[in-house]
Amino acid sequence: MHYRLLATAAVIAALGAFRRYCRRRRPPARSDAPAVGASAGFNVLQGRWVRPDGGYTIAIRGVAADGQLDAMYFNPNGLPFAKAQAALDGKLVRVSLELRAGGYNGSTYELTYDPASDQLKGTYYQAVAQQRYEIFFVRK
DSSP: OHHHHHHHHHHHHHHHHHHHHHHHSOOOOOOSSOOOSGGGGGGGGOEEEEOTTTOOEEEEEEEOTTOBEEEEEESSSEEEOSEEEEEEETTEEEEEEEEOTTTTTTEEEEEEEETTTTEEEEEEEETTTTEEEEEEEEEO
């Protein structure tokens, strides 16, 4: 019973953090349907992405022309990225994210957008444990 109460409180806190995050940022102009393929540029990255193996979420609210991402991480509470950058590598759209807040101490995601599956795939480096994991995010 106590566990359920704590879990419910954590979900409410995460939703509150995301709601505050959404209120203070103006959403970028975009179509209702996500762009498909690397030729669409960085706009394909916009949206909410969830890691099925743990529920970790990346919310990408906008992408500047230089690839700078307006993004936040949720586990379950919101944490800012120290660095959030997208880059075109030929036809590939790559994403580099670094977390320093909340005890992550320089943990990173190095991801590539896969247009065939509409997923972000790559590696997560857990800095505290100094271990790398192959992971992926699906669009939520």
